[in-house]
Amino acid sequence: MVINEAVSGLLLDERNPRFREQVNGQDEAVTVLLLDAADKLVNLAHDIATQNSLNPTDLPVVVEEDGELVVIEGNRRLAALKLLRNPALATAAAAELDEPLVGKFKTLQQIGVGPDSIDAFQADSREAARHWIKLRHTGENDGVGVVGWKSWQTNNYRRRRGSQADRATMFCEAVEVDFPDDTELLSNVVAVRQNRLTTLGRLVADPDVRRDFGFQFDEDAVLFDYETDDLRAGVSRIFSDLALTANGVSVTDIKSKDQRRQYVADRSEVLPNRANRLSTPRRPGEKSSLDLLDENDGGTSTDVRGGVSSVGSGVGNGAGSAGNRTSTSGELNNRGGISVKGRNGKTPPPENVIFKSLKMPHLNPRIRELLDMSHKINIVDAAPVSGILVRVLLELTVTEAIACGAVTGATEGDSLKKKVRQALLTLDRNCENPSKRDKSLEMAWTRTQDGDALAVQSLNAFVHNIHGNAAPSEVRALSQTFRPVLERLDQLIGSHVK
Numbered sequence: 001m002v003i004n005e006a007v008s009g010l011l012l013d014e015r016n017p018r019f020r021e022q023v024n025g026q027d028e029a030v031t032v033l034l035l036d037a038a039d040k041l042v043n044l045a046h047d048i049a050t051q052n053s054l055n056p057t058d059l060p061v062v063v064e065e066d067g068e069l070v071v072i073e074g075n076r077r078l079a080a081l082k083l084l085r086n087p088a089l090a091t092a093a094a095a096e097l098d099e100p101l102v103g104k105f106k107t108l109q110q111i112g113v114g115p116d117s118i119d120a121f122q123a124d125s126r127e128a129a130r131h132w133i134k135l136r137h138t139g140e141n142d143g144v145g146v147v148g149w150k151s152w153q154t155n156n157y158r159r160r161r162g163s164q165a166d167r168a169t170m171f172c173e174a175v176e177v178d179f180p181d182d183t184e185l186l187s188n189v190v191a192v193r194q195n196r197l198t199t200l201g202r203l204v205a206d207p208d209v210r211r212d213f214g215f216q217f218d219e220d221a222v223l224f225d226y227e228t229d230d231l232r233a234g235v236s237r238i239f240s241d242l243a244l245t246a247n248g249v250s251v252t253d254i255k256s257k258d259q260r261r262q263y264v265a266d267r268s269e270v271l272p273n274r275a276n277r278l279s280t281p282r283r284p285g286e287k288s289s290l291d292l293l294d295e296n297d298g299g300t301s302t303d304v305r306g307g308v309s310s311v312g313s314g315v316g317n318g319a320g321s322a323g324n325r326t327s328t329s330g331e332l333n334n335r336g337g338i339s340v341k342g343r344n345g346k347t348p349p350p351e352n353v354i355f356k357s358l359k360m361p362h363l364n365p366r367i368r369e370l371l372d373m374s375h376k377i378n379i380v381d382a383a384p385v386s387g388i389l390v391r392v393l394l395e396l397t398v399t400e401a402i403a404c405g406a407v408t409g410a411t412e413g414d415s416l417k418k419k420v421r422q423a424l425l426t427l428d429r430n431c432e433n434p435s436k437r438d439k440s441l442e443m444a445w446t447r448t449q450d451g452d453a454l455a456v457q458s459l460n461a462f463v464h465n466i467h468g469n470a471a472p473s474e475v476r477a478l479s480q481t482f483r484p485v486l487e488r489l490d491q492l493i494g495s496h497v498k
Helices: 026-051 075-085 087-097 101-109 126-137 151-158 164-178 183-195 197-204 207-213 228-243 257-265 289-296 365-374 383-403 416-427 439-448 454-464 472-497
Strands: 002-006 010-012 061-065 068-073 117-122 215-218 221-224
Touching: 010 026, 010 075, 026 075, 026 087, 026 101, 061 126, 068 075, 068 117, 068 126, 075 087, 075 101, 087 101, 164 183, 164 197, 164 215, 164 221, 164 228, 164 472, 183 197, 183 228, 183 439, 197 207, 197 228, 207 215, 207 228, 207 257, 221 472, 365 383, 383 416, 383 454, 383 472, 416 439, 416 454, 416 472, 439 454, 439 472, 454 472
Parallel strands: 010 068, 061 117
Antiparallel strands: 002 117, 061 068, 215 221
16 A cells, blocks of 8 residues: 655665665665765755655555564665755765765755655565566566666657757658668668667767768758769668667767768768759658659750759760750759749649548548548648647548458457558558568558557657657658558448448
């Protein structure tokens, strides 16, 4: 049961597993705890004094022995409380460590001494509490114990805009959108997000690295300075370098500016050709103006990069770029300032709403109404709302497919990850096989089933985590990831109910 007890009425555990052997008395217990990690105990006391509270989500555990309440879990917290009230308890440890510990705790007293009484869980005996204390201190225990957050999950919680980890996450999402069919690259992105996110963050935080590899940050978005194919070799090299568990690039290899400069120099052969740099950067997944002209004009257009034009001659511009062409529309494809237009006279903007122009006529009216509503919400203006709607529309569509029998192997009450898995396997029975799966479903599978199911983590965080604030680039990536799934499921439902 949970009790509230005065700090003065609680005893430290003289048989604490932190001690090499049982100590003799309460003062010695405090001394040994300080000798073990004095700085950490001072930091803990500072936090308690500042917050005037212990962590309410993690209660100390006490048992009654010989008429006294002994703390068998939470001894460092109790020691910190006692030291805040009586800094002289640090005298012996201060002398042995030759540190001014008494003075430090006296200084903390000026902030506060913490609560006079604390909540604690009272167990019937040490043996009754043994299982819970073991789980608290012996790691994950195959998921039964405390499972710590990975770096990208920690960043999702902290979500410090502009931090190295945040920028690394944004860059990963941008690459996933821009290279949806590059299986090897996507696999390396997953590995880096799981194990080397902070290392990637340090690398992409360097403006010279960004310039040479061809990308930039614009608030909550990543912009690319080159076409996808121009970027591919360099981007692939970054992620393959970091994904290697042995002989890969670690944070110590790129810690200093000189090291990062050398990293770039050693990879000069994979850097994009600066002659091909776009005067106007593009968003991930966005078709360039050159590509649009190719589609509209049968593969002929004028390609002018860096403000140097060559019209109709088929001769290069002297900067090493290939593909100067003639446009049948008569418009110059000039990235130096002249507008670039397709046959309809307009350059398509980046996706500003989720699932833009998507129609799902075979779904029930409620889902269609939500889809129509989502088309009225600008991603940049309301990214968190758009992120939630991506999840809602995905789950409702998959659930309807299950309810009507079009998708089997899952129930309406199953997790989103399982429901999406069965939906994808219904749409493509080879979805588990990287070499055989339908490439239009590649991103949906890798981001919901491989590794830590990053897309599912993000979607769930948008709804259930108050700190899961979506960035526009993240929402766009998820919209593009799941669009083919929704289209195919709508067709499947339509054929099934006929």
